[in-house]
Amino acid sequence: xxxxxxxxxxxxxxxxxxxxxxxxxxxxxxxxxxxxxxxxxxxxxxxxxxxxxxxxxxxxxxxxxxxxxxxxxxxxxxxxxxxxxxxxxxxxxxxxxxxxxxxxxxxxxxxxxxxxxxxxxxxxxxxxxxxxxxxxxxxxxxxxxxxxxxxxxxxxxxxxxxxxxxxxxxxxxxxxxxxxxxxxxxxxxxxxxxxxxxxxxxxxxxxxxxxxxxxxxxxxxxxxxxxxxxxxxxxxxxxxxxxxxxxxxxxxxxxxxxxxxxxxxxxxxxxxxxxxxxxxxxxxxxxxxxxxxxxxxxxxxxxxxxxxxxxxxxxxxxxxxxxxxxxxxxxxxxxxxxxxxxxxxxxxxxxxxxxxxxxxxxxxxxxxxxxxxxxxxxxxxxxxxxxxxxxxxxxxxxxxxxxxxxxxxxxxxxxxxxxxxxxxxxx
Amino acid sequence: xxxxxxxxxxxxxxxxxxxxxxxxxxxxxxxxxxxxxxxxxxxxxxxxxxxxxxxxxxxxxxxxxxxxxxxxxxxxxxxxxxxxxxxxxxxxxxxxxxxxxxxxxxxxxxxxxxxxxxxxxxxxxxxxxxxxxxxxxxxxxxxxxxxxxxxxxxxxxxxxxxxxxxxxxxxxxxxxxxxxxxxxxxxxxxxxxxxxxxxxxxxxxxxxxxxxxxxxxxxxxxxxxxxxxxxxxxxxxxxxxxxxxxxxxxxxxxxxxxxxxxxxxxxxxxxxxxxxxxxxxxxxxxxxxxxxxxxxxxxxxxxxxxxxxxxxxxx
Amino acid sequence: xxxxxxxxxxxxxxxxxxxxxxxxxxxxxxxxxxxxxxxxxxxxxxxxxxxxxxxxxxxxxxxxxxxxxxxxxxxxxxxxxxxxxxxxxxxxxxxxxxxxxxxxxxxxxxxxxxxxxxxxxxxxxxxxxxxxxxxxxxxxxxxxxxxxxxxxxxxxxxxxxxxxx
Numbered sequence: 001x002x003x004x005x006x007x008x009x010x011x012x013x014x015x016x017x018x019x020x021x022x023x024x025x026x027x028x029x030x031x032x033x034x035x036x037x038x039x040x041x042x043x044x045x046x047x048x049x050x051x052x053x054x055x056x057x058x059x060x061x062x063x064x065x066x067x068x069x070x071x072x073x074x075x076x077x078x079x080x081x082x083x084x085x086x087x088x089x090x091x092x093x094x095x096x097x098x099x100x101x102x103x104x105x106x107x108x109x110x111x112x113x114x115x116x117x118x119x120x121x122x123x124x125x126x127x128x129x130x131x132x133x134x135x136x137x138x139x140x141x142x143x144x145x146x147x148x149x150x151x152x153x154x155x156x157x158x159x160x161x162x163x164x165x166x167x168x169x170x171x172x173x174x175x176x177x178x179x180x181x182x183x184x185x186x187x188x189x190x191x192x193x194x195x196x197x198x199x200x201x202x203x204x205x206x207x208x209x210x211x212x213x214x215x216x217x218x219x220x221x222x223x224x225x226x227x228x229x230x231x232x233x234x235x236x237x238x239x240x241x242x243x244x245x246x247x248x249x250x251x252x253x254x255x256x257x258x259x260x261x262x263x264x265x266x267x268x269x270x271x272x273x274x275x276x277x278x279x280x281x282x283x284x285x286x287x288x289x290x291x292x293x294x295x296x297x298x299x300x301x302x303x304x305x306x307x308x309x310x311x312x313x314x315x316x317x318x319x320x321x322x323x324x325x326x327x328x329x330x331x332x333x334x335x336x337x338x339x340x341x342x343x344x345x346x347x348x349x350x351x352x353x354x355x356x357x358x359x360x361x362x363x364x365x366x367x368x369x370x371x372x373x374x375x376x377x378x379x380x381x382x383x384x385x386x387x388x389x390x391x392x393x394x395x396x397x398x399x400x401x402x403x404x405x406x407x408x409x410x411x412x413x414x415x416x417x418x419x420x421x422x423x424x425x426x427x
Numbered sequence: 428x429x430x431x432x433x434x435x436x437x438x439x440x441x442x443x444x445x446x447x448x449x450x451x452x453x454x455x456x457x458x459x460x461x462x463x464x465x466x467x468x469x470x471x472x473x474x475x476x477x478x479x480x481x482x483x484x485x486x487x488x489x490x491x492x493x494x495x496x497x498x499x500x501x502x503x504x505x506x507x508x509x510x511x512x513x514x515x516x517x518x519x520x521x522x523x524x525x526x527x528x529x530x531x532x533x534x535x536x537x538x539x540x541x542x543x544x545x546x547x548x549x550x551x552x553x554x555x556x557x558x559x560x561x562x563x564x565x566x567x568x569x570x571x572x573x574x575x576x577x578x579x580x581x582x583x584x585x586x587x588x589x590x591x592x593x594x595x596x597x598x599x600x601x602x603x604x605x606x607x608x609x610x611x612x613x614x615x616x617x618x619x620x621x622x623x624x625x626x627x628x629x630x631x632x633x634x635x636x637x638x639x640x641x642x643x644x645x646x647x648x649x650x651x652x653x654x655x656x657x658x659x660x661x662x663x664x665x666x667x668x669x670x671x672x673x674x675x676x677x678x679x680x681x682x683x684x685x686x687x688x689x690x691x692x693x694x695x696x697x698x699x700x701x702x703x704x705x706x707x708x709x710x711x712x713x714x715x716x717x718x719x720x721x722x723x724x725x726x727x728x729x730x731x732x733x734x735x736x737x738x739x740x741x742x
Numbered sequence: 743x744x745x746x747x748x749x750x751x752x753x754x755x756x757x758x759x760x761x762x763x764x765x766x767x768x769x770x771x772x773x774x775x776x777x778x779x780x781x782x783x784x785x786x787x788x789x790x791x792x793x794x795x796x797x798x799x800x801x802x803x804x805x806x807x808x809x810x811x812x813x814x815x816x817x818x819x820x821x822x823x824x825x826x827x828x829x830x831x832x833x834x835x836x837x838x839x840x841x842x843x844x845x846x847x848x849x850x851x852x853x854x855x856x857x858x859x860x861x862x863x864x865x866x867x868x869x870x871x872x873x874x875x876x877x878x879x880x881x882x883x884x885x886x887x888x889x890x891x892x893x894x895x896x897x898x899x900x901x902x903x904x905x906x907x
Contacts, residue, residue: 196634200446202546202570202605205633271431271554272547316525316555318545320568438811455814462799462818469821471852474802476812737802741811 001043001418002026004036008048008379012055013352014359014368023053025375028418032371044420046413048379054351055367056088056119056376056414058358060256060304061232062329064121066112067105068097073309073396078329079118081395083422085305085330086378086411088119089359089366093178094126095153101126101137103145110146118421120376122362124151124178127166131155134162136169148362149176149230154279156184160217167227176363180232181214181239182206182280191320193235193283197266203319206281208236215242222251230361231255233306235280237290244299254361255299257291258306259335260326260401264288268401274315274322275401278306295353296343302357303339305332309397327397334407337382341408347382377415384410431553438742441553441562442735444571445612453616456734457581463730467503476737477506480537484510485528486565487543492701493565496725497540497574500732504740506538528552532560538740539563546570561739569603575700576609578731580617582724583655586696590614594621596649596691597640598681599659599708600630602670606700607659608638615639625649626681629670646681650690656718657698658683661708674707684710688718696720750893750901753864753880754781758788760878761831761862765789769829772796774846775817777835777893780901781864785833794822796830803845825854831878835893837863840874865903867891 003025010021010033017033024031024040031037062082065073082090092109094100100109106123113121125147129135132155139150150170157163157179170177187210192198194205215231219242222229234240234257246253260278265288269276276282294300308325315322332354340350359367366376385406390398414422430447434440439452466474482501484494494510501508513527522530528539538561541549546568553562566572587593595614601607601624614622615638624631625643636642643649650656665671683697697709697719705711713719770793773782779797786795797820801813832846843861850856862878867885885891890906 194633196637199632199634200608200638202568202608204569207633272550313523316523316551318524318543318548318551318567320545320547459812459816462801462816465818465820466802469853473852475848476802476807737812741807 002031002041003044003046003415003418003420004040004042005046005048005053005377005379008051008053010053010369011348011351012369013348013356014055015370016348018346018348023369023377025377025415025418028375030369030371030373030375033369046379050383051379051381051412052347053377053379055355055369056378056416057086057332057354058362058364058367059087059090059307059329059332059354060302060358060361061258062087062090062092062305062307063095063309063325064092065309066096066109072311075112075116077394077396078307078309079113079116081329081393082119083414083416084394084411086333086380086414087329088376088378088414088416089122089362089364090119090329091122091124091148091362093124093153094151095131095155099126099131100124100142100147101129101131103138103141106142106145106147117419119416122146122148122364124149126150127152127177128157128162133157133159136166139170139175140173143173143175148364149178151178151232152180154180156182158184160221164221164225167221167225167229171225171227174228176228176230176361178230178232179218180280181211181218181234183210183214186210186213191277191281192269193266193281195266195284197269201269201272201319208238208283208287211236211280212238212242215239219246219251219253222246222253226252228252233258233261233280234291234294234300235261235283235287237287240290240294240299243294247299254301256302256304256361257295257300259303259328259332260306261288261291262295262303262339263335264401269319272319273401274317274319275326275399275403277319277322277324278326279324292339292343295339296345301353302361303332303336303353304358305329307395307397309395310399312398315399326400327393327395328400329395330393331388331400331402331407333378333380333411334409335402337409338407375415375418377413378411379413380409380411382409384408386410431550434742439739440742441549442573442739443549443553443562443564445573445576445609445616446571448616450616453577453580453613456577456731456738457584459734459738460577460581460727460730463733464727466733467726467730472503473505474503475505477501477504477740480506480740481535482506482508482538482540482736483531483536484508485513485531485539485541486511487513487541487548488566490542490566493542496728497565497732500729500736503729504733504736506736524548524551525555528555532556536560538736540565542566544568563735563739566605569605569608571609572605573609574728574732574735575606576613577735578724578728579606579610579657579698579700580613581727581731582698582720583696585723585727586720587654590617590619593619593655594623594653595619595655595657596623596625596653597657597659598625598646598649598683600661600665601626601635601659602630602632603662603665604659610657611638611640623649623653627671630665646687647690650687653691653695655696655698656683656688656691658709660700660702661704678707682706682708682710683713685712685716688713698724701725747903747905748881750864750880750903754784754788754901756880757785757862757864757878761785761789765791766829768793769831770796770823771831771833772798772821772846772850774832774834774842775799778833780893780895781835782833784901785862796821796823798846798849800842800845800849803849805841805845819849821853825850825856828854828856830856830859832859832861833863834861835864836891837861837866837874837876837879838869838891840870840872843874844872864893865891
């Protein structure tokens, strides 16, 4: 199918383009940027006047809830949510049921995703068997099955010796290890940031140093092993500072934050709003501001949705009993745009955080619009403000603190490998 | 954010926490309680205010004492009282909190008195029930115990009259105490200038100064010249959670003895929410002594709860 | 609406005149808050009653709780004498529907069983909704429903009647 996307504002952070230009797609690839290739007879013309045309978004963390948690969401619903959000590639964490610790499970997941023919799914494999933190998984086999890295999701990895060995093993093969920095003992029992709000609300707290102590340990192990590490979901001011130092020392470290942490803080818990029950917890205003700055100056490489659909019953519980997590695939773009507007970050720089950088972290040839490469494209209206509503969300997870809030950015078309997989239709 | 306890007219619809309530509402409750103290002192201790109304005690966390005082208060208002010990019933069968509440609402309840181990449970219930139902928080996790805060406030007002010149010390396990949090909010709203919390670092929550208190780790320093000493109960679990070493060491450094009490003002009063742990947080000589007003707290507690129930039922 | 309101000081004197011959050594006076208490204080002093004055706040005995809620200004009831076997004169400023008096009697009976209760009011304005009558009346006024007849007291303690539309 030959597609001509005309008259849009083409923004490609990788190739440093931000200009009015047409895009030509054929045989699943970008045929040309700017001028039509000779004899290009388009089957479909998309009028992108007034819209942004950019590489399809890449989300570093989206829980698809399959296998095992189908009552919360299914692959179908979440993949539709992804492309409705302009996301053409996503990485999913290994904490499914059973966890992604066997090649067979990974192959099945990849196969299921492929038959749906929507976004690309890149599973992150389990670092230890069953995510129990004792035995290493067959990382090489899992890589062959399709895993692009290895993670411990939110399961605590208490035994530093196991972590050390896991990093050494991964470094042997050059694999990237994805770690959420949280000391399990210090965080035990906590459901909110240990500070003024948790004290007022009487909620057990997770201190900031539960994260920084873990980061310190991880960085030291990186120095000792040479392993490549991606830190998932930073939440503290000091954590950002520690990453800055590690990067100055040229350690192979990358990191991301979840979209909610770029905007919200502990005060948003209000009167025990379980939609704000997240992991890591929403921290102080100062932490939030440091995350926003770190994202701007590049210390934080990428923004991800940390998509976690939760069924309503699991949220309609007292805060401490409610399940943590928020839906996010369809809010990745709007919340990135909101951050960019508020922090006065140019659009090309902001979009890099959800295209070029995640592609680099995943080690993919993606997140850019270059001639001869796969045509994963997102066409969106940056000026359109829409109210977040349960009815409008395609995800089965309606759990978001942003319900009822007006956010900028509406995806009009999403293309994966040159196919239109999402068309918003007329308003 | 609109205070979920107040209706559109700014009247009290639920009592979930003292935090955020206007001073006028607290004063109104205390003044109404004064009249009920008179009622509980006469032979016929009942008034017909809540006749025909049903008060359901929903205790998800066991407590005979608090439940009994609410039951007495409701019966003195001529209400019908139904006691539900949820731990032993549908809750353990997997029924969700809100399903339990819906079922009970369908049984024509007018008022729920809720105690729950999780902070925020009464807020969740209040946001869910029909508009004619009133929810009273009888203690949720570490968060709040507003009727206790009010009866403590009443007790202090009874003996000390004016809050604006007072020095109040709250001693013990502040970290886990909903009683402490509620009393701190109550005192700050009433304009108390000097509120102190005293305890080892392990038992003082982060950022507690932001609530308007001064932190002391030394009991003798903290008690100097105070007008009111509130001793908090120390639960034995705290010894097992690496928060404290032993009851003996705690008593030596944070227990209220006559010698320590002598550092406070000569007419200082000693309060305790009960039940007492003699020899752990408080010495028997003090608990049974002239400064202790603990039994008055219990007496006032019934009148204060009658006041809260009648004000809510009338709104 | 112009209605000539009588002088409560004159009516008070009239009530003293009516009550004096009917009192015994242990008659008790009980005033109903708030207007009835002011009146009762004057009568108590003028009649030289031995027993201390009883003060009744009927907020907990009103029959309009479901509609109007708990009255915001409650003053504690004080009954400084034994009610059992007592002859009580209940005192209020204005007798209208009779509901206040019913509530007051209910409350009195929660203190004990009086030998008798009689009622003294400054003004009987008609409009009864319950079978209640006053034995001692300062004046009878026919006031249509709507306006509220209220007893007021100035800084020096002088009583005045007001009609609030």
